[in-house]
Amino acid sequence: MQKLFLYNSLTNKKEPFEPVKEGYVGMYVCGPTVYSNVHLGNVRTFMSFDMIYRYFLHLGYKVRYVRNITDAGHLTDDSEEDKISKKARLEQLEPMEIVQKYTTDFHEILQKFNFLPPSIEPTATGHILEQIEAIETILKNGLAYEVNGSVYFDVLKYNEKEHYGILSKRNIDDAIENTRNLDGQSDKKNPQDFALWKKADPEHIQRWNSPWGIGFPGWHLECTVMSTKYLGEKFDIHGGGMDLKFPHHECEIAQAQACNHVNPVKYWLHGNMLTMNGKKMAKSTGNNILPEEIFSGKNANISKAFTPSVARFFMMQAHYRSILDFSNDAILAAEKGYNRLMEAVELSKKIESSETSTLEVEAWRQKCYEAMNDDFNSPILIAHLFEAVKWINLINDGKESLTQGDLDLLRDTIQTFVFDILGLENVHKHDDNSDRLDGLVQLLIEMRKKAREDRDWALSDQIRDKLIALGIQLKDGKEGTTYSLN
RNA sequence: GGCGUCAUGGCCGAGUGGCUAGGCAGGGCUCUGCAAAAGCUCCCACAGCAGUUCGAAUCUGCUUGACGCCUCCA
Known part of the structure; x- marks a missing residue:
């Protein structure tokens, strides 16, 4: 099995991956809060982990990938109203209608991006009992306290024996000094709690019964409860966006420690932000672009529509831990590179083998693995894939050659990395009219051929230029004319 | 204010103490009726200032700038 190194946010180091249980990987990724449409920035994080999931599967691990749906509603501020109920009131819908609507949207969008579904996709509302039990355990362990029907985690007490800040590298004393004074009416003993x-006010719509009265679970508890339930007290990988590191993930560690006395996660992986115009994409600020807007081209920040696979390629060209800035120029450039890659992939199916090989396919294949083994370095992998693009074209030109065995290896490796691991798709516009379109274009190619033989350049160029205007690129080669659709 | 990350060629983006990814755009050449496509090739960058070193863009310090977190956030 390939030796994989990954960057652990807990230690800020690249570490060799050694699973808790040999051959198995338990991975938990914080999913979306389903109160509005996912934007491209949300998608980036999930896509990074989709790629990581795919790579673990490819390496032969048995992976249980858990990605939750947050449908219980997190508090937005110190008011008692949470996101889900707020939106529900706005749209005159039941909270679960909102949840259903945006969960469906989430799934549809991810499907378009060719995501693999997680092994388990648990919901917060489906685990209220488990959350209540966890709170009881934490209370019993003396690390929480009840005030007026609410229960708070006692961060200062926890910090006496454990390190609150172990993940985010924060010092609790600094935090105390620098906490903003939001209001004076909180029930908390300390602002860090x-x-x-x-406790749910009478007008709060999402509400459940509990030993402390009618209320709803706190911000961070669901992930602790669900990850423990499905992956155990100690599991391999916990992922999420960089912006969840604090406080969300820090609190998860504290809760798990308070419940199970175990540091729950071996490797913390954090994906970096997708920015637009140099600023973080966020639902709240309006600085975002929706996947549907990418697919339709209907957004002021882009000049045309892009397929999901192009957007995926655009994101895979950056490392998951780097900030990536979305812009029209950047995705246009990515689209051209993507097209070139896909055309070479198609061509690779047609090129023929020779008696001898002039290229080191096995060494190249190993370089592809080395890229992925180095903290899932998809941009380096793509650089290597473009080396193969060059090879395929050279073989097609008769300037290099491969034996059947090497050619099969090349094709297999491309298939593996481009489609299985990066999750790209070569989108053929295979609608009902594709045969007709092909027939039409072939007819025009024939007519142009005739015109060229008759030296009727005006006609032949007209055919060529009108077709390119329609997005149909004619390619004159030694063996005749082919075409590609843009 | 506190904590942290990052500053790479026209643009996007990797990476390493010396051998200097890749994509896009641009120049030249091959091919072509002219082109396009494809191939070859050129353009050798690492914010600024000091320091460590035989040697740094890569390590250290400072400066400047950007971003993220500290409040829901992928």
Whole structure:
């Protein structure tokens, strides 16, 4: 099995991956809060982990990939209203209608981007009982306290024996000094404390019964409970966006420690932000672009529509831990590179083998693995894939050659990395009219051929230029004319 | 204010103490009726200032700038 190194946010180091249980990987990724459409920035994080999931599967691990749906509603501020209920009131819908609507949207979007579904996709509302039990355990262990029907985690007490800040590299004393004074009416003993259970006011729509009265679970508890339930007290990988590192993931560690006395996660992986115009994409600021807008081209920041696979390629060209800035120029450039890659992939199916090989396919294949083994370095992998693009074209020109065995290896490796691991798709516009379109274009190619034989350049160029205007690129080669659709 | 990350060629983006990814755009050549496509090739960058070193863009310090977190956030 390939030796994989990954960057652990807990230690800030690249470490060799050694699973808790040999041959198995338990991976938990914080999913979306389903109160509005996912934007491209949300998608980036999930896509990074989709690629990581795919790579683990390819390496032969048995992976249980858990990605939750947050449908219980997190608090937005110190008011008692949470996101889900807020939106529900706005649209005159039941909270679960909102949840259903945006969960469906989430799934549809990810499907278009060719995501593999997670092994388990648990919901917060489906685990209220488990959350209540966890709170009882934490209370019993003396690390939480109840005030007026709410239960808070006692961060200072926890910090006496454990390190609150172990992940985000924060010092609790600094945090105390620098906490903003939001209001004076909080029930918390200390501003650092966070809610495990929050009392629901009468007008609060999402509400459940509990030993502390009617209320709803706190911000961070669901992930602790669900990851423990499905992956165990100690599991391999926990992922999420960089912006969740603090406080969300820090609180998860504290809760798990308080419940199970175990540091729950071996490797913390954090994907970096997708920015637009140099600023983080966020639902709240309006600085974002929706996947549907990418697919339709209907957004002021882009000049045309892009396929999901082009957007995926654009994101895979950057490392998951780097900030990536979205712009029209950047995705246009990515689209051209993507097209060139896909055309070479198609061509690779047609090129023929020779008696001898002039290229080192096995060494190249190993370089592809080395790229992925180095903290899932997809941009380096793509650089290597473009080396193969060059090879395929040279073989096609008769300037290099491969034996049947090497050619099969090349094709297999491309298939593996381009489609299985990066999750790209070569989108053929195979609608009902594709045969007709092909027939039409072939007819025009014939007519142009005739015109060229008659030296009727005006006609032949007209055919060529009108077709390119329609997005049909004619390619004159030694063996005749072919075409590609843009 | 505190904590942290990052500053790479026209653009996007990797990476390493010396051998200097890749994509896009641009120049030249091959091919072509002219082109396009494809191939070859050129353009050798690492914010600024000091320091460590035989040697740094890569290590250290400072400066400047950007971003992220500290409040829901992928």
